[in-house]
Structure formats: C-alpha cells, structure tokens
Amino acid sequence: MGVTLEELKKKMADFAKERDWDQFHSPRNLLLALVGEVGELSEVFQWKGEVPRGLPDWEEEEKQHLGEELSDVLLYLIRLSDVCGIDLGKAVLRKLELNALKYPVNLCRGSSKKLKHIHNSTTATATSTSCITNESENGVANNGV
Amino acid sequence: MGVTLEELKKKMADFAKERDWDQFHSPRNLLLALVGEVGELSEVFQWKGEVPRGLPDWEEEEKQHLGEELSDVLLYLIRLSDVCGIDLGKAVLRKLELNALKYPVNLCRGSSKKLKHIHNSTTATATSTSCITNESENGVANNGV
Amino acid sequence: MGVTLEELKKKMADFAKERDWDQFHSPRNLLLALVGEVGELSEVFQWKGEVPRGLPDWEEEEKQHLGEELSDVLLYLIRLSDVCGIDLGKAVLRKLELNALKYPVNLCRGSSKKLKHIHNSTTATATSTSCITNESENGVANNGV
Amino acid sequence: MGVTLEELKKKMADFAKERDWDQFHSPRNLLLALVGEVGELSEVFQWKGEVPRGLPDWEEEEKQHLGEELSDVLLYLIRLSDVCGIDLGKAVLRKLELNALKYPVNLCRGSSKKLKHIHNSTTATATSTSCITNESENGVANNGV
Numbered sequence: 009m010g011v012t013l014e015e016l017k018k019k020m021a022d023f024a025k026e027r028d029w030d031q032f033h034s035p036r037n038l039l040l041a042l043v044g045e046v047g048e049l050s051e052v053f054q055w056k057g058e059v060p061r062g063l064p065d066w067e068e069e070e071k072q073h074l075g076e077e078l079s080d081v082l083l084y085l086i087r088l089s090d091v092c093g094i095d096l097g098k099a100v101l102r103k104l105e106l107n108a109l110k111y112p113v114n115l116c117r118g119s120s121k122k123l124k125h126i127h128n129s130t131t132a133t134a135t136s137t138s139c140i141t142n143e144s145e146n147g148v149a150n151n152g153v
Numbered sequence: 154m155g156v157t158l159e160e161l162k163k164k165m166a167d168f169a170k171e172r173d174w175d176q177f178h179s180p181r182n183l184l185l186a187l188v189g190e191v192g193e194l195s196e197v198f199q200w201k202g203e204v205p206r207g208l209p210d211w212e213e214e215e216k217q218h219l220g221e222e223l224s225d226v227l228l229y230l231i232r233l234s235d236v237c238g239i240d241l242g243k244a245v246l247r248k249l250e251l252n253a254l255k256y257p258v259n260l261c262r263g264s265s266k267k268l269k270h271i272h273n274s275t276t277a278t279a280t281s282t283s284c285i286t287n288e289s290e291n292g293v294a295n296n297g298v
Numbered sequence: 299m300g301v302t303l304e305e306l307k308k309k310m311a312d313f314a315k316e317r318d319w320d321q322f323h324s325p326r327n328l329l330l331a332l333v334g335e336v337g338e339l340s341e342v343f344q345w346k347g348e349v350p351r352g353l354p355d356w357e358e359e360e361k362q363h364l365g366e367e368l369s370d371v372l373l374y375l376i377r378l379s380d381v382c383g384i385d386l387g388k389a390v391l392r393k394l395e396l397n398a399l400k401y402p403v404n405l406c407r408g409s410s411k412k413l414k415h416i417h418n419s420t421t422a423t424a425t426s427t428s429c430i431t432n433e434s435e436n437g438v439a440n441n442g443v
Numbered sequence: 444m445g446v447t448l449e450e451l452k453k454k455m456a457d458f459a460k461e462r463d464w465d466q467f468h469s470p471r472n473l474l475l476a477l478v479g480e481v482g483e484l485s486e487v488f489q490w491k492g493e494v495p496r497g498l499p500d501w502e503e504e505e506k507q508h509l510g511e512e513l514s515d516v517l518l519y520l521i522r523l524s525d526v527c528g529i530d531l532g533k534a535v536l537r538k539l540e541l542n543a544l545k546y547p548v549n550l551c552r553g554s555s556k557k558l559k560h561i562h563n564s565t566t567a568t569a570t571s572t573s574c575i576t577n578e579s580e581n582g583v584a585n586n587g588v
Contacts, residue, residue: 011242014155019249027256028263032490035204036326039195040489043333046191047482050184054475055467058348059180062238071237075244078234082245085230089223092216093207097156099220100227104164111172118173177345181471185344188478192337199330200322203493300449301532309539317546318553325494329485336481340474349470352528361527365534368524372535375520379513382506383497387446389510390517394454401462408463 013086013097020087035092042084049077115139158231158242165232180237187229194222260284303376303387310377325382332374339367405429448521448532455522470527477519484512550574 024030052074053059063071089096116139169175197219198204208216234241261284314320342364343349353361379386406429459465487509488494498506524531551574 010157010159011246012155012157016245016249023249023252026258027261029261031263034206034492035208036198036201036330037490037492039198039330040326040485043191043195043485044482044489046188047479047485050188050475050478050482053181053184054479055472056181057469057472061179061236063180071239074237075234075239075241076248076251078230078237078239078241079245079248081230082227082241083248085223085226089220091206092219092223094216094220094223096220096223096227100161100224101156103221103224103228104161104168106221107168113171116172116174118176179347181475182345182347184475185340185471188340189337189344192334192340195330195333195337199334200327202324202327300447301536302445302447304445306535306539313539313542316548317551319551321553324496325498326488326491329488333481333485336478340478343471343474346471351469351526353470361529364527365524365529365531366538366541368520368527368529368531369535369538371520372517372531373538375513375516379510381496382509382513384506384510384513386510386513386517390451390514391446393511393514393518394451394458396511397458403461406462406464408466 013100016083016086017090017096020083021090024087033087033091035088038084038088038091042081042088045077045080045084049074049081052077111139158245161228161231162235162241165228166235169232178232178236180233183229183233183236187226187233190222190225190229194219194226197222256284303390306373306376307380307386310373311380314377323377323381325378328374328378328381332371332378335367335370335374339364339371342367401429448535451518451521452525452531455518456525459522468522468526470523473519473523473526477516477523480512480515480519484509484516487512546574 024033052070059066063074066074086096089099119139169178197215204211208219211219231241234244264284314323342360349356353364356364376386379389409429459468487505494501498509501509521531524534554574
C-alpha cells in the first residue's frame with residue numbers, strides 16, 4: 009500500500025510533458041528550484057524556536073501548509089533524480105544499507121559523537137564506521153542518515 | 154512495484170529507534186540536517202556549468218555519489234515529515250492535485266511565465282491559476298511543481 | 299574602521315584572477331557553491347537543539363569553525379554579487395531603507411505577526427507595511443529583514 | 444570607502460532593538476531565516492539555465508530584485524554572526540589567509556581539481572594544500588573559497 013517513488017516520478021514526468029515543460033527541466037534548473045522549496049520549508053519553522061515532535065500547538069492550516077512545502081521538496085527531488093537518470097528508489101535502498109554499515113547499532117546507540125572521517129568527495133566511505141562511545145573527547149554531534 | 158514512502162518511513166523510524174536516536178530527531182534538528190544534505194547535493198553540481206539531462210559525461214562513480222546525496226535528502230525529508238506527524242504520501246498526492254488546478258494545461262503549455270500571484274503564507278492559492286501566455290510583459294520564469 | 303564589502307570584493311577578485319579561476323566563477327556556479335556553504339553552516343547547528351545567543355557552551359574550536367563557515371558564505375555571496383555586476387554595498391544600504399519603511403517601529407514593536415502580503419516576484423513591496431498588532435488572528439511569525 | 448561589516452552589524456542590531464525583536468533573533472531562528480533567503484535568491488536563477496557574468500540580458504527591475512535578495516542573505520548572515528558572538532570581519536580576513544595557504548597560486552592556477560582531503564568537521568585543514576595539476580585522474584571540481 010502507499011504511493012511509490014516510481015508512481016510519483018511518472019506523475020511528474022507526465023505533468024511536465026503535458027505542459028511542454030521538459031525544456032525547462034534541466035538538472036541545475038531543478039536543483040535551484042529544489043533549493044527554493046527548501047527555503048520555503050525553512051520559512052515555516054524560522055521564527056518558532058524549538059518545536060516538539062508532532063507539532064502539538066500548530067493549527068491545522070499551518071500543518072497543511074507544511075505538508076505542501078514538504079511535498080514540493082519531494083516532487084522536485086524526484087524530478088531532479090529522473091532527469092539525471094538516477095533510479096532514486098534503488099539508490100535510497102542502497103543508501104540505507106550503507107548507513108547500516110556506517111552506523112553499527114552496537115557502536116552508535118545513544119551516541120551523538122562522530123569520528124573525524126575521511127570525506128571522499130566522489131564516493132561514500134561506507135566501510136568505515138562513524139560512531140564512537142561517549143568517552144571520546146570529540147564533541148561533534150552525529151546522527152546522520 | 155517499487156519502494157513506497159511508507160516503507161522508507163518505517164525503515165528510518167526503526168533505524169533511529171535501534172540506535173536510540175529519537176532524542177536527536179527533533180523537527181528543527183532534522184530540518185537543518187536536510188539543509189546540510191541539500192548543500193552536499195549542490196556541491197556535486199557546483200563547478201560544472203550547465204549539465205545536460207541524463208548526465209552523459211559523468212563517470213559511474215560520480216553518478217553513484219549523486220544517487221547517495223539525493224537519497225540523503227530524501228531520507229531526512231521523510232524522517233522530518235514523520236516526526237512532524239505529516240503523512241507525506243497523502244500530502245504529496247494532494248499537492249499534485251493542487252498543482253494540476255494551479256497550472257492548467259491549456260494556459261501553461263510551453264509557458265515560462267508566471268502571474269504575480271498573491272503569496273499567502275499559510276495556505277496555497279490553489280484556486281488561482283498561475284500561467285499566462287507569452288504575450289505577457291512579465292518575464293519571470295515559472296515551471297514550478 | 300573595519301573591513302568593507304568593497305575590500306572583500308577586491309580580495310576575492312584578485313584571488314580568483316591569480317589562480318585563473320574566473321573561468322569557473324559563473325553566477326550559477328557560485329550560487330551553488332554558496333548553497334553548499336550554507337549547508338556546511340547548517341551542519342554546525344544541526345544536532346544541537348536550540349542554542350542560546352553568544353554560544354556560551356561552545357568550545358573555542360567550534361566557534362572558530364563556525365566563523366569559518368560564516369566567512370565562506372560571505373565570501374561566495376560577495377563574489378556572486380560581483381560577477382553579477384551588483385554593487386552589494388549600495389544594494390544593502392537601500393534594502394535597509396526599504397526594511398525601515400516596510401516594518402515601521404510603531405507597528406512592529408514586539409510583534410511576531412505578519413500581514414499576508416502581496417509577494418511580487420520582481421520587486422519588493424516596500425511601500426506596504428508588514429506588521430500588525432497581536433490582536434490579529436494571523437499567526438504567521440515575522441521578524442524579517 | 445564603502446560600507447563596513449561593523450556598520451551593517453550595528454544597523455541590524457539597532458533595527459532589532461527598536462522593534463523589540465531580539466526575543467526572536469536566536470541563532471537557529473536566524474539561520475533558518477538565512478536559509479529562507481537563500482531559497483529566494485535561488486528562485487531568481489532557477490529557470491534561467493546558465494547566465495553569463497554581468498547578466499547582460501536582465502532587465503533593470505530583475506537586477507534590482509536580485510540585489511535585494513543578495514542583501515537579505517547578507518543581513519541575516521551578519522545578524523547571525525552577531526548573535527553568535529562571532530566577529531565576522533575578523534573571521535573573514537582570517538579565512539582569506541587560510542584560503543591563500545590552502546590554495547597556493549602555483550599549484551592551483553587554472554586547476555579545477557581537488558585532492559581528496561581529510562574533512563575535519565571541527566577545524567579547517569588549512570595547512571594541507573588542496574589543488575593538484577591537471578594530470579590528476581581526480582575529476583572533482585574545485586575552486587572554492
């Protein structure tokens with residue numbers, strides 16, 4: 009049940025094709041549009057200070073607006089992946105596996121610490137683990153996906 | 154076929170729970186982590202000038218790296234939606250319907266124009282249409298989702 | 299006293315020229331580089347929850363790192379303005395004047411409210427004021443520049 | 444001559460104080476507001492494809508709008524630095540010196556290459572150099588500040 013990334017990709021491709029918008033949907037155009045939507049998403053949260061999970065104090069209208077901004081980011085992300093020829097569904101399942109290797113449960117439980125890691129700009133260093141115990145003097149937070 | 158947003162949400166929730174990371178996954182923490190990943194995604198494209206669809210000149214390693222950055226954005230987006238109590242699958246299908254109303258095919262075909270529209274910061278102005286003909290003097294591009 | 303935007307612009311231009319980097323410094327390349335640096339800035343804050351002004355609990359090393367990320371954003375912003383032919387010093391002083399008109403002291407004092415305002419995508423609506431009293435039912439926060 | 448970062452910091456601090464907005468200007472609130480403005484800046488460029496330096500084809504109104512968005516990013520960046528207790532003018536001059544060490548002219552001239560570098564998340568690796576000759580097989584672009 010539930011909507012798949014494939015279905016959303018198809019809907020976006022059809023939407024663009026019907027409007028003859030493929031001419032505008034270059035990778036960097038879509039990337040900048042995505043950044044624009046992330047900006048709008050940030051605006052929803054910008055003057056609120058910390059907000060608790062579940063947004064208990066938000067009005068329904070605000071939550072709906074938030075859902076729209078989250079959706080805009082998602083739609084551009086899916087469209088960007090598509091025009092780049094990236095199979096996002098396949099990529100995300102692979103990334104989840106890499107994350108499981110990178111953040112082993114036994115080393116990462118409750119840890120907000122991160123090893124200085126070699127940041128290789130063209131490929132993930134998935135074979136190195138990235139959590140350390142709280143005994144470490146390294147105070148940099150980590151809880152990444 | 155294909156992975157659903159629901160499945161990814163579940164996987165992310167389990168991943169965080171196993172590592173006792175729920176304590177770190179507040180809405181604004183996750184939002185800033187998302188912004189961080191969008192930054193990494195942008196770095197993939199930053200010195201390349203315009204790149205054609207399909208990324209024909211990219212090496213396999215670079216495409217794989219791109220897939221990882223796209224995935225990181227997706228995973229934080231899904232996690233953020235979850236901790237906010239937003240049903241992203243439902244929201245995105247609703248947003249697609251709003252977009253279809255906002256950008257009617259007959260008015261928007263091939264148009265990169267956008268009406269100055271009233272930007273209501275708490276709810277989408279879905280009932281107003283946003284494309285105009287090329288005769289307009291308004292040169293602001295539009296092809297948004 | 300203190301460093302001017304003009305001086306920083308000159309330093310960046312010289313830096314690029316000496317390294318023959320003008321060829322890479324197109325507007326959109328620099329914009330994406332800026333987004334990348336904003337991502338790195340966000341990472342500094344991402345797992346911290348709310349942090350008080352003055353960052354009393356941060357170690358000196360972290361503050362220095364923060365200063366570097368803030369600087370990277372500034373340098374790309376100045377460089378982007380330069381290659382776009384925008385006089386940032388002039389623009390920012392004009393924007394401060396527009397903000398003073400847009401947010402009058404007597405209407406905006408202590409107010410986190412914002413009128414739904416007409417968002418004109420090509421020019422600021424500087425003549426309309428944007429604050430309202432707390433009696434308003436509009437709960438959208440505002441304290442923008 | 445020209446406006447200094449110090450002057451802009453003072454103007455922003457006065458602006459906030461007059462409106463009793465200090466209560467809203469926490470570090471993460473301002474950071475998210477900055478991200479919002481970067482989103483608006485990106486929207487200016489999002490559907491344009493590559494644009495040449497100097498923006499020769501842009502109308503005056505568009506350039507003015509661009510100047511406003513660049514200014515908004517600058518103002519929030521300066522304000523964020525201020526409330527974090529970071530002396531941005533001092534930090535940026537130091538960063539320029541670090542960059543000069545990191546990207547030596549003789550190694551970086553015309554090079555769009557970057558060494559895989561150890562990314563230390565709490566301090567810059569300013570003593571390591573980051574450019575390599577074009578003979579390198581590493582195709583990752585670099586021209587960073």
